[in-house]
Amino acid sequence: MKVAQSVGAAGEEIAASFLRERGWRILARNFRCRFGEVDLVARDGSTVVFVEVKSSGQCGELEERVAASQQRRLRQAASIFLAGCTTVHTEYRFDVVLVTWGRSGPTVDHIINAFQ
Numbered sequence: 001m002k003v004a005q006s007v008g009a010a011g012e013e014i015a016a017s018f019l020r021e022r023g024w025r026i027l028a029r030n031f032r033c034r035f036g037e038v039d040l041v042a043r044d045g046s047t048v049v050f051v052e053v054k055s056s057g058q059c060g061e062l063e064e065r066v067a068a069s070q071q072r073r074l075r076q077a078a079s080i081f082l083a084g085c086t087t088v089h090t091e092y093r094f095d096v097v098l099v100t101w102g103r104s105g106p107t108v109d110h111i112i113n114a115f116q
Contacts, residue, residue, distance in 0.1 A: 011055025011099035011106075012039055018097065018108045019044075019051070028081070035076035040097075047091040050078045052114070055099045066096060071115050 016026050019042050027048070028041040040051035052066055052074065066074070074094060082092065096114040100107050 007055050007101070008053070012053045014099050014106050014108060015051065015053045015097040016040055016042075018110070024049070031077065031081055033077050033080040035080065036070075036073040038074060038077050038081065041081060047093060048082065050074060050081070050092065050094050052094070052096045053099065054096060056101060066115060 012029065016029065019040070020026060022044075025043045026040060027043055028038070031038045031041050038050050039053040042049045042051060052070075071094070078092060078094070093113045094115050096111040098109040098111070100109070
């Protein structure tokens with residue numbers, strides 16, 4: 001596994017733990033379809049949340065913004081996910097979890113409703 005992949009996988013695990021500690025239920029990890037991948041799909045109360053996880057190395061810059069093309073792919077993947085659900089979910093949103101690696105360990109920032 002490449003370093004970037006292992007940092008990304010570790011970041012996703014930290015993000016999932018962070019959300020579970022807040023009472024969220026993880027519905028899917030690395031949901032893939034023809035439009036791309038959603039890092040985490042979770043339930044926050046009655047809301048289905050599609051979570052993009054961004055991780056950085058100790059010296060790296062963290063890109064907080066999700067590009068418009070990636071937002072479009074995430075929306076399309078969310079539509080596919082919701083269409084496959086047996087229950088109807090009317091509320092959903094897109095969050096970003098930022099995991100920054102520092103000398104004292106990772107820090108987590110959660111951007112709720114990061115884009116429409």
